[in-house]
Amino acid sequence: MSPTITDEALVLRRHRYAESSLVTHVLTRSHGRVHLLAKGAYRPKSAFSGVLDLFDTLELTWSTSKRSELGLLKAGRPLRLRRPISRNLSRYRRSLAVLELADLVARPGATESKLFSALELSLDRFAAGVDPELAELSFSLHFLQALGLAPALTHCASCGKQAPTASDSDVEVYFSAGSGGCLCRDCAREARASSARVGRLSLDVLRIANSLRSADSATLAAFRLPVERRSGVRDFIERFLEYHLETQPRSRRSARKSRRLPTRTVSR
Ligand SMILES: [Zn+2]
Known part of the structure; x- marks a missing residue:
């Protein structure tokens, strides 16, 4: 029997596969990036209908096989819905932009828990109606931090000495x-x-x-x-x-x- 895994997940991208199925790339809290096949997801009575939406935190169970990089989705349920994101164009567009960033760097088989937390936090903020531009900028900084690339903002990146502290804002x-x-x-x-x-x-x-x-x-x-x-x-x-x-x-x-x-x- 193939091993089964359950983890929290955020959908990064998804596309239709064959007649009625769906392939989705998700970022998971503990298993990095995972690619999953949801068989029959587009059938009217599918157990996955409404489960694989962008922006929601999901709990997914899938089986893995040595022969394929594509896991087979067995069960899923939303843990946290973020419907308000899709009701506002600016929130929606910027939420897609943060997913795109995560999609660019998330690796299969790697621990991406910091990235997962940063993404979840920013989606919560978009859903809660925080100024979308500020939420996106803040995510970008957390994203860099999660990758170990945070810019030195208060100290010299090279020697660690404190950067200028002048009160003049134009310095x-x-x-x-x-x-x-x-x-x-x-x-x-x-x-x-x-x-x-x-x-x-x-x-x-x-x-x-x-x-x-x-x-x-x-x-x-x-x-x-x-x-x-x-x-x-x-x-x-x-x-x-x-x-x-x-x-x-x-x-x-x-x-x-x-x-x-x-x-x-x-x-x-
Ligand atoms: Zn220095």
Whole structure:
């Protein structure tokens, strides 16, 4: 008999297979990325109908076989529904964007529990009506943290010395995505000497990013980010992400096109 596994899961993507079946890629809390075949999922009386929706936390049971990478879904039930996400276009679009990010990095057979928790937290926030842009930015920072790629925002990424603490919000700091975050003057000079790209970034942007990263859900719900600061913070986080992912996620490509942002502002 094939071994059976039960775990919590979030659907990353799904597509129809054959006449009435469904193949879904899910991120699980303890078993990383798993690919599953839900036989007959599109039949009217299927036990899986309404169970494999995007954004919900599910409990899935599947059997595995040495001959196939595709597990066979045996049973499923939703543990936490997040219906409000689909009722608002901005929440829906940004929730798809966070799923896309997770989909880019989630590996089969790896422990992705930090990524799972970050994804679940952000979906809860979208469902609860937190400002969707802030929820997405906060997820991006948690996502980098889960991958061990969190940018150094308060200390020099190279020597660990505290970064500038000037009270002037327009003060700029040295920043290098390749070096892992902000740099003190000495380390910035060294990095430049070894041909690393080092740019200047507003200290205020770094501080806001740091607050977004550490904010709990209640703090984030009350967070007010002035319009004139939004594009700077968003641009910084997106550039850092793209640098480390070495790709521009599809959802962000179209968002950038519509905003007509310049192509490079973080490091030069
Ligand atoms: Zn330093």
